[in-house]
Amino acid sequence: MNVKKYICEDSIDGIFTAVYDAWASKADMETIRIETRMDSNFELFTEYINVSTDYSKSEKVANTIKKKLGQDCYMDICHAALSGSDSKANAVFRFIRFGLLSDIKMPIMNALGKKEVSTIFELSRNVYNEAHHLLGFIRFKELHNGVLFSEIEPKNNILTLIASHFADRLSKENWMIHDKKRQLFIIHKKEKAWLLISGEQLNLDETYNVSEYEMKFQSLWKEFCHNISIKERENKKLQQQNLPLRFQKDMVEFN
Amino acid sequence: MTEIMLGKGMSISEKLEILSDAAKYDVACTSSGVDRNNNNRGMGNSIAAGICHSFSADGRCISLLKILFTNECIFDCKYCINRSSNDVKRASFTPDEVCNLTMEFYKRNYIEGLFLSSGILYTPNYTMELLYQTLYQLRNIHHFMGYIHVKAIPGADSRLIEKTGYLADRMSINLELPTANSLKLLAPHKNRNTILKPMRQIQQTHAMNKNELIIYKNTPKFVPAGQSTQMIIGATPESDYQIMSVAQSLYDKFALKRVFYSAFVQVNEDKNLPALPGGPPLLREHRLYQADWLLRFYGFQASELLSEEKPNFNVLLDPKCDWALRHLEIYPIEVNKADYYTLLRVPGIGNKSAGRIVKARKMGPLSFDDLKKMGVVLKRSLYFITCNGKMLYPTKIDEDYITRNLLNTHEKLPEGIRNEITYKQMSLFDDMKFQTENLKGMML
Secondary structure, three states: OOEEEEEOOOOHHHHHHHHHHHHHOOOOHHHEEEEOOOOOOOOOOEEEEEOOOOHHHHHHHHHHHHHHHOHHHHHHHHHHHOOOOOOHHHHHHHHHHHHHHOOOOOOHHHOOOOHHHHHHHHHHHHHHHHHHHHHHHOOOEEEOOOOEEEEEOOOOOOHHHHHHHHHHHOOOOOEEEEEOOOOEEEEEOOOOOEEEEEOOOOOHHHHHOEOHHHHHHHHHHHHHHHHOOOHHHOOHHHHHHHOOHHHHOOOHHHO | OHHHHHHHOOOHHHHHHHHHHOOOOOOOOOOOOOOEOOOOOOEOOEOOOOOOOEEOOOOOEEOEEEEEOEOOOOOOOOOOOOOOOOOOOOOEOOHHHHHHHHHHHHHOOOOOEEEEEOOOOOOHHHHHHHHHHHHHHHHHOOOEOOEEEEEOOOOOOHHHHHHHHOOOOEEEOOOEOOOHHHHHHHOOOOOHHHHHHHHHHHHHHHHHHHHHHHHOOOOOOOOOOOEEEEEEEOOOOOOHHHHHHHHHHHHHHHOOOEEEEEEOOOOOOOOOOOOOOOOOOHHHHHHHHHHHHHHHHOOOOHHHHOOOOOOOOOOOOOHHHHHHHOOHHHOOEEOOOOOHHHHHOOOOOOHHHHHHHHHHHHHOOOOHHHHHHOOOOHHHHOOOEEEOOEOOOOOOOOHHHHHHHHHHOOOOOOOOOHHHOOHHHHHHHOOOOOOHHHHHHHHO
């Protein structure tokens, strides 16, 4: 049996469009796979189908999920779709199909005994956890022009999940978070709504341009982090277990 | 007056060095319990789940800017680095300096808020007034909406404590030591009464305020995240049973949100203090925290875990395993039938996985594979459960046998504590019941 691979854009809308197309094809669902990346080696007996993102299709899928599976479940699917894992698109597809066809009378996310559900649960939890970590681990530095600037390199595409937290917290500030891995930016202008921006280039010189006032607080903070540790209890392994190295490299107190 | 003069000449960096160093022995650093949006009212908000911003070299979470307002102190508590008879560098912040540090750190997302404690300068009231001034400025001049945890100073006027409580999210008064006798011995200027009185006051005001909030939505909130306290472990001879009983009554009678346990770190030499050649009793502290969770989230009573006859926790097994081993008559239980509270008591099943099991089994019977996916630690729970009438593999329900196997699973202790137990030695006692008493007996 030939396998059909739908190759879509790496975004919630891209994946939902592919789900729509795959479903509409009425092919044997067992032979369908959805991927967000083209294989580096083409496989034998595989038909590759390129999906171009179509917002009306993706909205239809989103509405169906919300109506049939509920809002909470929709959130879990969105979280999973933001994952950095390669198999997420296919997992989302399998899960939506499982949810729509099953006759379970309870919130579908509770059915953790099912592989389709536990996979999405795992992906969603992983994305949610990273987003929650970064609420704390993000560090802003104040640039000369008063903008608070932060750079991160998360495993998952979590920018949109943390934006509203900072928009509320720092509502009276101009700030910006840069996802180095995906070249994405969240931009927040004082007392305005936040924006997600992609495809822009960063003026690196500007980001190094900080005041002495900024340097003073960076060194005060480093000093504080150093002092607050109890020497008799020192435990670097525990520190690293709680705060993995991949986060540390973007944090001022570890540089 | 001289102390203040000394403090005036210092840079903010020097002050921070002294006053953060002096605050580090306070364990509470949680920023949890309050959900508050900013809604364009200033800077900051608060998330009930709490957020960790960093971790210090000892592996503890840094969530709040934890500082003392001053390390001047008129009290002479034997265990405290800032006791009046110690010759240490003294410094005091001004309210403006604390506000500036808090706001600038917060803006850069270094911290979730402020944890403000203090030594006692001149009198308890004088100090409490300074703390109040600082909080007042933060909330009303800088419009700071983040988290504030403030210490109530024992012996301060109740009106001052109340005023401060309306500006803070959490207030705490340290119990310091589990019994009144120990307190008398090690903290001669404090007494049980000056600690319990404000604790009761905060509890009552908090409860009254809650009722008012039901009627008047816009009433100012009094310590919305409740109060907590802290006890020093290992400086005095109390047993674990005494400590847990105190904790239990604090939860039951004073409605505390958290009781923190702080392994005694020897910073002073004093004839009344124990020498601890092995360093702070971290494993004991760890066992107390485990038991504390059992009290708060697993429906256990202190009297179930320990008794006069068995007053200390088994150092080798966590309190839940220990309890289960003493109640083997009820095991194994059937995972697909047992109620939530019975599941909670099984070693290897936590409150999250117990919740998931109860929900997921409505779909159909669960297998061991399913349990694993839900986060159940099978290597610990397998002796206590059956799935559809079968155990994971045939095993004896025998205390010694299970104890031996559980010890072989190498419980995941926080790094560093692990070194204190040498598993190699254990094989010598293979057929013993692994109780501390026995171990002690062997060593004598």
